Amino acid sequence: MARTLSISNSDIKKVVVKAIAFLTLSWIISSGLYYGLDYVYMRSYGGNSGAYVNHVIRTKYDAYIFGASRAVHHYDPSIIEEKLGLSCYNAGDDAKNPAYQLGLLKMLLANHTPKLVIYEIGDLSPKLGKGIMGLHPYYYHNDDIKEIIETGDKWAKVKFAYPLYAYNRKFVAILIGFLRSYPPSETGFRPLAGEMHPGEIARINESSKQPGSVGNFDPNAVVSLRLFAHECREKGIGLIFSFSPSYVPREPAWMDVIRQIAVDNDIPLVLYGENLQFIYNPKLFKDTLHLNANGTRFFTQLFADSLAVILEREG
Amino acid sequence: MQFTSIPFFIFLFVVVVAYYILPNRYRNYLLLVASYYFYFSIQPEYLVLLILSTLVNYLLGRGLEAYPKRKKMLLGVGLLFNLGILFFFKYFNFFGEQLNAIFSSFSLNLKIPQHSLILPIGISFYTFMALGYILDVYWGDIKSQRNLLTFSVYLAFFPQILCGPIGRAKNLFKQFSSEHPLLYDNFANGFRLVLWGLFKKMVVADNIGAYVDAVYNNIPMHSTLTLIVTTLLYPLQLYADFGGYSDIARGVAKLLGFDLMVNFRTPYVNSTSVTDYWKRNHISLTSWLRDYVFFPFMGTSSSKGKVYLGIVIMFLASGIWHGVGWMFIIWGAIQALYLIVEDLAGWDKKFVGNKISISFKKTFTYIVIAIGLVFFRLPSIKELGHMLNSLLSSNWTLFMGGSSNSAFIAIGVVILLVLEMMLDKKQMDQWIAEKHLVLRWGTYLSLMTVTLLIGVLDGQDFIYFQF
Numbered sequence: 001m002a003r004t005l006s007i008s009n010s011d012i013k014k015v016v017v018k019a020i021a022f023l024t025l026s027w028i029i030s031s032g033l034y035y036g037l038d039y040v041y042m043r044s045y046g047g048n049s050g051a052y053v054n055h056v057i058r059t060k061y062d063a064y065i066f067g068a069s070r071a072v073h074h075y076d077p078s079i080i081e082e083k084l085g086l087s088c089y090n091a092g093d094d095a096k097n098p099a100y101q102l103g104l105l106k107m108l109l110a111n112h113t114p115k116l117v118i119y120e121i122g123d124l125s126p127k128l129g130k131g132i133m134g135l136h137p138y139y140y141h142n143d144d145i146k147e148i149i150e151t152g153d154k155w156a157k158v159k160f161a162y163p164l165y166a167y168n169r170k171f172v173a174i175l176i177g178f179l180r181s182y183p184p185s186e187t188g189f190r191p192l193a194g195e196m197h198p199g200e201i202a203r204i205n206e207s208s209k210q211p212g213s214v215g216n217f218d219p220n221a222v223v224s225l226r227l228f229a230h231e232c233r234e235k236g237i238g239l240i241f242s243f244s245p246s247y248v249p250r251e252p253a254w255m256d257v258i259r260q261i262a263v264d265n266d267i268p269l270v271l272y273g274e275n276l277q278f279i280y281n282p283k284l285f286k287d288t289l290h291l292n293a294n295g296t297r298f299f300t301q302l303f304a305d306s307l308a309v310i311l312e313r314e315g
Numbered sequence: 316m317q318f319t320s321i322p323f324f325i326f327l328f329v330v331v332v333a334y335y336i337l338p339n340r341y342r343n344y345l346l347l348v349a350s351y352y353f354y355f356s357i358q359p360e361y362l363v364l365l366i367l368s369t370l371v372n373y374l375l376g377r378g379l380e381a382y383p384k385r386k387k388m389l390l391g392v393g394l395l396f397n398l399g400i401l402f403f404f405k406y407f408n409f410f411g412e413q414l415n416a417i418f419s420s421f422s423l424n425l426k427i428p429q430h431s432l433i434l435p436i437g438i439s440f441y442t443f444m445a446l447g448y449i450l451d452v453y454w455g456d457i458k459s460q461r462n463l464l465t466f467s468v469y470l471a472f473f474p475q476i477l478c479g480p481i482g483r484a485k486n487l488f489k490q491f492s493s494e495h496p497l498l499y500d501n502f503a504n505g506f507r508l509v510l511w512g513l514f515k516k517m518v519v520a521d522n523i524g525a526y527v528d529a530v531y532n533n534i535p536m537h538s539t540l541t542l543i544v545t546t547l548l549y550p551l552q553l554y555a556d557f558g559g560y561s562d563i564a565r566g567v568a569k570l571l572g573f574d575l576m577v578n579f580r581t582p583y584v585n586s587t588s589v590t591d592y593w594k595r596n597h598i599s600l601t602s603w604l605r606d607y608v609f610f611p612f613m614g615t616s617s618s619k620g621k622v623y624l625g626i627v628i629m630f631l632a633s634g635i636w637h638g639v640g641w642m643f644i645i646w647g648a649i650q651a652l653y654l655i656v657e658d659l660a661g662w663d664k665k666f667v668g669n670k671i672s673i674s675f676k677k678t679f680t681y682i683v684i685a686i687g688l689v690f691f692r693l694p695s696i697k698e699l700g701h702m703l704n705s706l707l708s709s710n711w712t713l714f715m716g717g718s719s720n721s722a723f724i725a726i727g728v729v730i731l732l733v734l735e736m737m738l739d740k741k742q743m744d745q746w747i748a749e750k751h752l753v754l755r756w757g758t759y760l761s762l763m764t765v766t767l768l769i770g771v772l773d774g775q776d777f778i779y780f781q782f
Contacts, residue, residue: 172719199535
């Protein structure tokens with residue numbers, strides 16, 4: 001029979017045994033490295049260790065700013081604090097998606113319930129999908145995080161079968177943080193120094209200053225944002241959606257979705273994306289999407305004024 | 316379903332198990348269904364085109380043998396059909412744009428419409444395989460394939476449908492017609508190649524890719540030094556990406572008992588000249604162009620002038636094959652120029668002997684190739700202008716792209732270069748098989764651990780998907 005002729009039992013046995021040996025040995029190494037990295041990471045509270053989250057979830061402020069790069073670089077908590085008399089922390093971080101924000105909020109709420117959350121709705125595009133990696137170290141530690149990760153990635157269980165996946169691409173940051181730890185920032189705010197590069201301005205001018213068209217949005221991001229709004233409402237936290245200025249005016253493809261979430265959850269919207277005091281003003285920007293320190297100071301003052309009006313109106 | 320994704324490995328596991336369980340006579344059916352499913356899962360709308368191409372080329376092959384008097388006409392139909400499909404999907408819009416520009420400069424009221432169809436994935440690869448088959452039958456080098464099933468699997472075989480290697484009918488028909496028993500050695504070699512390919516793609520290519528993309532997507536913002544570093548890194552990204560794909564493709568085929576053509580022999584680490592580089596780099600395409608373009612063009616002539624012209628035609632064809640636009644054509648022309656200059660200068664006979672001379676030649680060749688690849692990477696001549704402006708800025712600050720990413724690039728590149736230097740003309744599976752058990756397993760486990768630790772695990776598409 002052709003079927004039996006083509007299969008040698010000893011070869012099958014060898015393939016199976018060696019495959020199991022490889023998987024087992026690599027799993028043992030992966031687990032060993034995981035425990036080592038986890039030990040260091042979970043005991044770090046700031047600096048360049050990548051354990052930024054550990055610090056944020058232990059803070060107790062009245063107001064928090066959530067969002068990605070446009071949150072962390074655009075909102076100066078000290079100005080908001082001064083204008084509104086609320087202690088404020090900027091919990092934004094570069095390239096983090098709404099699923100990450102939801103996880104961060106849930107971990108924060110386990111320790112403290114703030115009065116106000118400002119969410120910079122700058123980016124719901126799929127390109128931020130990897131932002132959830134910032135919460136991967138908490139997969140085995142926190143069931144909420146596990147659920148969020150598994151909701152966004154149907155293969156998460158398989159990937160996390162190798163524990164080292166939780167620390168994929170993090171070991172250099174952990175190592176640097178371990179060797180050179182410095183105290184966490186008091187406000188979380190990270191302003192950007194410098195102005196727009198003349199080459200970038202020229203390139204935008206060449207493209208006839210076409211308003212930025214922002215592409216598709218990530219459906220998972222929308223689900224996470226809805227859950228974020230729901231969580232705030234459940235906990236009685238005032239939530240405000242904010243859209244800070246861009247160099248080129250832009251109306252993101254997801255703005256209708258944002259508006260709908262805002263209406264459904266009674267969330268005030270503060271929109272500065274097309275504000276004439278900012279657009280095409282290179283002195284206020286570091287690049288097309290990010291304000292520089294001057295721009296941020298100016299914007300946060302305007303934003304804090306708008307916020308004061310909203311908070312007064314909302315009582 | 317990418318080669319680097321979990322669904323692919325589940326698919327592969329099912330196919331491999333089913334393949335060895337099934338009696339031999341059903342195995343090609345399984346491979347065809349699996350291959351069509353694989354293609355369908357990536358680009359369902361173009362599976363019909365693949366099937367159409369299969370049927371037309373099968374019939375043409377049969378016709379070439381059955382009607383010797385109409386051979387020329389059938390060959391013409393074959394060339395027209397295959398090149399026509401390629402032209403329509405890849406170059407129609409480009410040539411239309413050029414013609415429209417000419418029309419408008421002569422104030423002619425003519426406009427060639429543009430289509431908005433996306434490029435069928437793998438079309439350049441399977442069309443060249445089909446063309447190679449038609450030409451082989453026409454020249455009488457092989458007999459036409461009578462079995463439609465065998466011919467269909469030949470064109471659609473899932474390990475090579477997306478990015479090659481561009482296989483030859485002579486080699487593959489034989490393999491599709493013979494029985495492949497389950498052999499431990501095939502599994503071991505297949506596993507080694509897949510692991511090495513994954514490392515190249517996820518650790519080297521995608522980490523460098525993040526840096527190179529950040530720079531090339533915003534050239535005016537970057538310094539002279541950053542652009543020099545990027546220029547030197549890009550060849551490694553390209554090689555690790557495509558070489559990684561080819562290793563995985565060969566490894567996957569090996570698990571099923573098939574030997575696909577070797578596509579790379581450490582071209583960026585061990586080439587001592589551009590001529591040598593083209594014997595080591597993208598071998599399946601280069602040898603295809605040599606056999607089906609250069610040799611037919613040369614005929615029986617051996618004059619230097621004709622050889623040089625043949626080289627120019629061959630590399631212009633390579634540039635055009637790679638992509639649309641003047642930059643690819645310029646890149647192809649530069650390669651031809653390099654080869655001709657090397658021949659005229661007698662480069663192969665220079666700096667021979669000691670290790671320092673050879674190292675110099677290797678370094679020089681790498682730099683020369685890297686400069687040529689700037690044309691391959693940049694989308695337009697305008698961007699090249701931006702790049703020259705930035706290069707002349709004499710700004711020597713270096714964009715780091717994040718301390719983690721820089722460290723990952725350094726780790727990946729060092730491992731790649733060290734191993735490739737040791738490989739020379741051998742393939743990873745052959746090289747590692749000769750080593751002691753401890754070194755062998757140490758290498759497997761290290762590659763796996765480094766990939767898990769610093770690899771881009773949910774990474775980008777392979778670069779050659781766009782071709």
